[in-house]
Amino acid sequence: MAGWWRALRHAPRRFPWPTNVLLYTGLYSAGDALQQRLRDRPADWRQTRCVATLAVTFHANFNYAWLRLLERALPGRAPRVVLTKVLCDQLFGGPITLSAFYVGMSILQEKDDIFLDLKQKFWNTYKTGLMYWPFVQSGDGTLQSAFAFLHRKEADVGGSHPGN
Template sequence: MVSWWQALTRAAGRYPWPANVLLYAGFFSGGDALQQVLRGGPADWQHTRHVATVAVAFHANLNYVWLNLLERALPGRAPRTILAKVLCDQALGGPVYVSTFYAGMSILERKDDIFLDMRQKFWNTYKSGLMYWPFVQLINFSLIPIRWRTAYTGLCGFLWATFLCFSQQEVFLCLRVRNGTHSK
């Protein structure tokens, strides 16, 4: 009998794009579920579905293509090359990921102003990410094989998504408490 790890490795080798996208989305939406548990309130599975949708429809696919493009443009694992990849990722990729998360969630939540969360939270989220993602990507570009990089990013995104989803819901929960519609 084939173990789950062997099956996963085989699937990632044979179908790297879908395997990485599904792993990324699973980890990322798991981060949302974890932050809900940590809050102690009832689970909001619709929100978790929205996070998974943003991850599958955009983040994971963009990440897979982006990391492969970076590897083609800057091949290898020399220290200067790794540093260049990290800088490109943070300067170009980071703003896109943060913006699309907030805008994508706002679209799925049918908010009137889909850019409001992004305008309010972009800089704080991006600056916070600069304390986390460069170290993640340093490890990613130096130690992780290209076929696993999106899955690794998703795994690290589990912790980041916990923070990001917490941040994304903060204003919404404050408004519900202020209006008396939040129950715990």
């Protein structure tokens, strides 16, 4: 089982830009389709296309550049540094991406008041995000750090059994 871990340690540390764009677009689109399904609504593929358009044109690119900027400005994984990065992301990155999402969706859906959804939904969405994102943002944002976390858990579980 440790073979995958050794292989992963030698893998590239970050996904290249095109891969990030494709991943964000896929996740945003799938999230939108799932949200519609969970609400027992008929599929609104036009809305999902709008979400995908925003993801590919803005969100994926912004997040890629923003997280690279944070890492360059605040390098390292010390708890204080990670906390500072999370705070910067929540205070600056979060409001920018939420605003771009609501205004962008309104533009793509050809709404008369492109700021109405932003005015009505921003604070509730932002507060909800503050309860979620800081707790899932850890490590250096790479797949490798996620697997490192899982590997530690696996080692902890494996070490607790007699005979290991």
